[in-house]
Amino acid sequence: MWGTFISWIPILLLSFNNGGMGLTGKVVFMIGFVHAVETYVLNTRIVSAVLKINPLLTLIILYVKHSLFGLWASCWAFRLPFMSTAIS
Numbered sequence: 001m002w003g004t005f006i007s008w009i010p011i012l013l014l015s016f017n018n019g020g021m022g023l024t025g026k027v028v029f030m031i032g033f034v035h036a037v038e039t040y041v042l043n044t045r046i047v048s049a050v051l052k053i054n055p056l057l058t059l060i061i062l063y064v065k066h067s068l069f070g071l072w073a074s075c076w077a078f079r080l081p082f083m084s085t086a087i088s
Contacts, residue, residue, distance in 0.1 A: 004035060 008031060015027040040059075048055040 008028075011027060011031065012024055015023045044055045044058050048058045051058075
């Protein structure tokens with residue numbers, strides 16, 4: 001989680017030095033867009049392909065776990081199935 005924000009620091013510093021606030025704003029938008037696509041599209045498809053379930057069901061599971069058990073349950077929602085697939 002923190003790695004995403006830590007990686008933004010050098011990118012934002014370079015964009016501010018080279019293009020000012022205008023370029024920095026564009027870079028923030030682009031990084032946010034790429035991160036959203038990765039999180040909500042790519043990761044969902046990867047998890048659903050590995051577990052052989054519908055991508056929408058993957059998002060529903062994450063939402064329900066977060067609602068019932070909080071942030072840490074969301075983080076660990078699919079860890080055990082991945083571990084069992086990696087072992088077998």
